[in-house]
Amino acid sequence: MSSVRVLVGTRKGAFVLQSDATRDRWSVSGPHFAGWEIYHVKGSPADPNRIYASQSSSWFGQIVQRSDDGGITWTPAGNRFVYEGTPGTHQWYDGTPHPWEFARVWHFEPAREDPDVVYAGVEDAAIFKSTDGASTWQELPALRTHPSAPQWQPGAGGMCLHTIILDPADPKRIFVAISAAGAFRSDDGGESWRPINRGLKSNAIPQQEAEVGHCVHRLAMHPSNPNVLFMQKHWDVMRSDDAGETWREVSGNLPTDFGFPIDVHAHEPQTIYVVPIKSDSEHFPIDGQLRVYRSRTGGDEWEPLTNGLPQKDCYVNVLRDAMAVDGLDPCGIYFGTTGGQVYVSPDSGETWNAIVHDLPAVLSVEVQTLA
Amino acid sequence: MIRVVLPAHLRALARLNGEVHLELEGQVTQRALLDALESRYPVLRGTIRDHTTQKRRAYVRFFACERDLSHERPDVPLPIEVVNGAEPFLVVGAMAGG
Numbered sequence: 001m002s003s004v005r006v007l008v009g010t011r012k013g014a015f016v017l018q019s020d021a022t023r024d025r026w027s028v029s030g031p032h033f034a035g036w037e038i039y040h041v042k043g044s045p046a047d048p049n050r051i052y053a054s055q056s057s058s059w060f061g062q063i064v065q066r067s068d069d070g071g072i073t074w075t076p077a078g079n080r081f082v083y084e085g086t087p088g089t090h091q092w093y094d095g096t097p098h099p100w101e102f103a104r105v106w107h108f109e110p111a112r113e114d115p116d117v118v119y120a121g122v123e124d125a126a127i128f129k130s131t132d133g134a135s136t137w138q139e140l141p142a143l144r145t146h147p148s149a150p151q152w153q154p155g156a157g158g159m160c161l162h163t164i165i166l167d168p169a170d171p172k173r174i175f176v177a178i179s180a181a182g183a184f185r186s187d188d189g190g191e192s193w194r195p196i197n198r199g200l201k202s203n204a205i206p207q208q209e210a211e212v213g214h215c216v217h218r219l220a221m222h223p224s225n226p227n228v229l230f231m232q233k234h235w236d237v238m239r240s241d242d243a244g245e246t247w248r249e250v251s252g253n254l255p256t257d258f259g260f261p262i263d264v265h266a267h268e269p270q271t272i273y274v275v276p277i278k279s280d281s282e283h284f285p286i287d288g289q290l291r292v293y294r295s296r297t298g299g300d301e302w303e304p305l306t307n308g309l310p311q312k313d314c315y316v317n318v319l320r321d322a323m324a325v326d327g328l329d330p331c332g333i334y335f336g337t338t339g340g341q342v343y344v345s346p347d348s349g350e351t352w353n354a355i356v357h358d359l360p361a362v363l364s365v366e367v368q369t370l371a
Numbered sequence: 372m373i374r375v376v377l378p379a380h381l382r383a384l385a386r387l388n389g390e391v392h393l394e395l396e397g398q399v400t401q402r403a404l405l406d407a408l409e410s411r412y413p414v415l416r417g418t419i420r421d422h423t424t425q426k427r428r429a430y431v432r433f434f435a436c437e438r439d440l441s442h443e444r445p446d447v448p449l450p451i452e453v454v455n456g457a458e459p460f461l462v463v464g465a466m467a468g469g
Contacts, residue, residue: 035380059430059464060380060418076384076414080422 004326005070005368006334007051008342009038012360014053016071019355021328023346026355032074033065040321040364041071042108047115048368052077052134054105054120062104064120064134077134081105081122084141090124091153100124100144107321109164121161125152125178127190140190143176148195148212155179155215155234162320163216167243168223175229175244180215183231185244196244200233218320220262222269230272230299232262232320237274239299250299255286261323265348266331270298273325273333273349275318284315292335294349308352309343316341322362327369336362373399374459375408381419381462385412390459399454401433402445419462434461 006017013031032038036055044050049070055063066077081102092098103123111117116133126144128137143149143161152159160179167173174186175196182197195211205213215234222228231238231247236257238247251257256276265271272295278286285291290309293302316339326332333345340359345352375391382388393407402425409416416422419431425445427433433440436450436458452458 057380058467059378059428060384061421061428062417063384063414079417082423 002328003370004328004332005043005048005370006324006342006344006355007041007043007053007071007364007366007368008336008359008362009041009053009321009364010336010340010360010362011037014038014041014055015356015359017342017355023326023328023332023344024353028356029071031360032071033063036063037104038363039104040107040366042110042366043070043368044110044115044118045112046110048370050110050115050133052108052110052118054108056104062102064105066134078130078136081120081128081137082139083126083144084139085145088145089150090159091151093154095153097150100126102126103158106160106162107164109166111166112168119164119166119174121164121176123158123160124154125159125161125181127161127164127174127176129190140186142191143184143186143193146184146193146195148181151212152178152181153213163219165219165221165229167221167226169226173226173243175219175221177216177219177231179217180213180234182212182214183216183219183229183244196240197247198245199240199247199249200238201236201249202234204234217260218262220264220272222264225269228269228298230262230264232259232274234258234280237262237299250295252295252300252302254293254302259318260320261318261335263323263325263333265333266325266327267329268296268331268348271296271348272298273323274302275323275335277317283317288313288315290314290316290337292333292345292349292352305345305349305352307350308345314339319363321364321366324365324367326367332367334365334367336365338362372456373404373453374456375404376459376461377415378462378464380464381415384414384418387412399449400446401440401443401449404449404460405445430465430467432463432465434463435459 002021008015013034015030039054041053051067053065064077065074087100089097107121109119120128163177165175218232220230227243229240239250292305316337323335336342338361373393
């Protein structure tokens with residue numbers, strides 16, 4: 001019988017939540033790496049027992065943990081992330097040049113075919129690759145040395161590369177997103193990159209339609225439709241039908257188009273989910289009502305999903321990597337909050353239940369669907 | 372024998388209990404001590420000093436003999452009490468919070 005394993009990264013450790021396919025009775029293990037910030041935990045599509053976790057702290061820096069038994073035991077892997085050559089500078093918050101400094105890994109993206117191949121998106125923004133199961137890391141430096149890079153600026157959370165999407169149809173094509181530089185695409189396995197931000201409009205930058213400088217919060221793609229990308233930008237939900245060449249806004253009737261995560265239904269490539277957040281100065285749901293919004297039309301037309309979610313006095317946030325879907329039928333939707341709840345909808349968003357109520361603030365949620 | 376006391380998070384990471392005991396040849400400096408520590412526990416590389424610059428991480432402090440040695444140059448000899456094991460070399464996570 002199928003089952004699901006939910007990998008949760010929090011401010012104070014990692015947790016592994018497991019259930020059978022009914023998704024109504026859960027076991028909880030953790031905290032793993034108690035007391036450390038766990039920005040992301042993700043399993044390999046090629047070997048679900050292989051899981052990578054980003055463990056970090058302001059005191060002791062970056063640790064990479066690797067599990068080969070589905071998250072039961074963990075072994076520290078390589079944590080040496082060194083920028084290639086002279087790191088150069090990007091703009092600091094005050095507009096002055098600031099040297100690139102490694103802070104942490106925000107996101108791991110294991111390759112589809114080989115459990116030993118994994119990409120890491122880091123702060124200050126860069127992409128690294130390991131081909132030996134995270135023992136050693138090499139930067140793909142063409143992104144950080146892109147001619148626009150000296151103009152990149154950090155968002156409030158740091159200048160992080162938080163999204164990596166490996167095109168399932170084209171092994172050379174990689175999409176990434178950086179706050180607050182924008183989205184970039186490589187068509188040659190990371191040897192070269194170009195911004196893909198045409199159509200984005202951001203009123204917080206001097207040139208609202210500039211090539212770079214947009215605070216992209218998250219990208220999502222359905223694997224059956226790799227030319228269609230969805231984006232939650234700082235403000236605006238966007239869609240591209242040409243692999244990022246152009247974007248159009250699909251915020252439609254959303255009550256606010258600010259938010260962080262965006263994800264796609266496992267079996268319906270035009271069904272997408274966002275969590276509208278009031279504003280960039282008030283990082284919580286409107287009117288204290290936690291509502292996921294679903295579009296079955298790939299954007300523009302949205303419906304609120306509230307059944308089982310708190311509809312009063314709820315002032316949590318849902319961060320960019322804290323939403324995921326499973327591969328079961330019906331598709332399960334998951335998200336975690338800064339209030340420590342992890343919610344599941346086992347029926348594509350119709351009803352919701354809290355798997356756990358009181359974890360530390362949730363930074364990331366990933367789901368593995370196990371045979 | 373040199374005694375090193377690590378903070379709880381680093382003891383957990385290195386999977387050790389209590390003090391670390393090191394035997395060093397030659398002049399005992401902060402650099403030599405940390406080199407020996409990282410050699411025995413490679414998982415600690417990058418957690419106390421930066422991988423590349425070898426500079427102390429900002430929120431890590433070094434104390435010994437009731438003195439703050441954090442700002443000493445790494446090749447300055449450590450106090451004799453540390454060298455002969457009378458006093459431990461303390462690696463401390465700086466206080467922070469609110």
